[in-house]
Amino acid sequence: MPVRIESLFEQGTIRNRTRTIANFISEDYESIDDVVLLCVLKGSVNFFSDLSLMLDIDTEYEFVGLSSYEGTTSTGDVKLTTALPDVKGKNVIIVEDIVDTGRSIEYLKTLIEPDAADVKVCTLLDKPSRREVDVEPDYVVFTIDDLFVVGYGLDCNEKWRNLPYIGTYEAW
Numbered sequence: 001m002p003v004r005i006e007s008l009f010e011q012g013t014i015r016n017r018t019r020t021i022a023n024f025i026s027e028d029y030e031s032i033d034d035v036v037l038l039c040v041l042k043g044s045v046n047f048f049s050d051l052s053l054m055l056d057i058d059t060e061y062e063f064v065g066l067s068s069y070e071g072t073t074s075t076g077d078v079k080l081t082t083a084l085p086d087v088k089g090k091n092v093i094i095v096e097d098i099v100d101t102g103r104s105i106e107y108l109k110t111l112i113e114p115d116a117a118d119v120k121v122c123t124l125l126d127k128p129s130r131r132e133v134d135v136e137p138d139y140v141v142f143t144i145d146d147l148f149v150v151g152y153g154l155d156c157n158e159k160w161r162n163l164p165y166i167g168t169y170e171a172w
Contacts, residue, residue, distance in 0.1 A: 009152075023054075038064060038087070038095060042065070045153050063082065087112050094121045098123060098149070122140075
């Protein structure tokens, strides 16, 4: 099936905005211990890597896998695909690639909030027009319209994650 991918955000723009968000996080957490960056696999790996290297605070790294998409459609059913890390008493910053329906973040927060000291969400992309549950990320790099995007870690059926930019995806 033919596809068209058009650049939405170039790599330099992504990194500049990520630096700004990293500065906000560093300020907010400068006097807080036991900070854990929780990378939601696989889509946020590139963003997580850039963000973590730009922070001026000490952090631990943890990773968790969630799944809720088939192709370009959210199934509405969120599944944990890895073991849940131990975050007891930690200040957790969930690092997500995109918050759209909000179901994945709501699900993950429900699992970790009882044990964590605090939980915040940092997302590369926020798509509030698709929100189905009442969640709002604490740190947002870009807010986008209702577009399907790939690149910079985001995929369609595991393809196009390695694009160095974020692009709109259209199949016809």
